[in-house]
Amino acid sequence: MAESSDLLAGVLRRIALSSRFAYKRDVLCVFFLFSYNRALAICLRLAGSIERLAMHQSTSTHANESVARTLAHAVEVSGKPRHQIARDVGMHRETLLRVLRGERPIGLDEAARILTACGAFPRATIVLALAGQEDLACEWMRSEMGEFLEEFFSALPAHLERTLGRRVEDVRPRWANGTSQLVARMLAKHIDDFVGRDIGMSLGR
Structure with missing residues (x-):
């Protein structure tokens, strides 16, 4: 009877040891699985961040290159030597050359x-260059159209806020092109009306 009890106790101890080992093994598996998934998630997040950073840098x-070309054109057509422009801007001549390149x-x-310093309209020119309209930025930077856009870009936000009020929140980006x-x-019609009035006044004299 005692031998049977000892045998049974031994079997129970082996079962208990096996259970504890299996528990530790399962815990380790879960831990490593969690760690792997966590590491994978972090890697994927970093990869996405790196990709977004690369796109942003691109x-x-x-x-930067578009603005540099636009500035180089402004300096070229300004009729001023580069050292004078650099002095007017408060920049070393070599620094200016690096900027233009x-x-x-x-x-x-x-x-x-x-x-x-080059006699161009800065706000309109920069907005056009950054909007991908580099050719128009170079063409209009010293013209009346450039001056019009300079005033238009300055005045538009305040007029929108004053006219729309809280309805600003109802504006949809998809309306921009149509607007x-x-x-x-409207501008073309205004010009036609203005020209028509001038012609009418000239004929009436």
């Missing part, structure tokens, strides 16, 4: 000072 590089990041304040077409047509 976009920033493209914008797109070899260093260009701050918006720097770009505005260079354009102003720009409407503004262009």
Whole structure:
């Protein structure tokens, strides 16, 4: 009877040891599985962040190059020597040359000072260049159209806020293209009416 009890006790001890080992093994498996999934999630998140950063850097590089080309054109057509523009801007001549070649990041304040020193309209020119309209930025930077856009970009936000009020929240981005077409047509009609009045006054004399 005692031998049976000892045998049974031994079997129970082995079962208990096996259970504890299995429990530890399962816990380790769960831990490593959790750690692996956690590490995988972190890697995927980092990969996404790196991809977004690369896209941002690519976009920033493209914008910097576009602004640099626009500034180089402004300096070229200004009729001023580069050392004079650099002095007017408060920049070393070599630094200005690096900016014009797109070899260093260009701050918006720097770009505005260079354009102003060149006799261009800075706000309109920068907005056009950053909007992907580099050719128009170069063409209009010293024209009456550039001056019009300079005033238009300055005045539009305040008029929108004053006219729309709380309805600003109801504005939809998809309306932008149609609204720009409407503004262009209104401007064209205004010019036609203005020219028509001038012709009528001339014929009436």
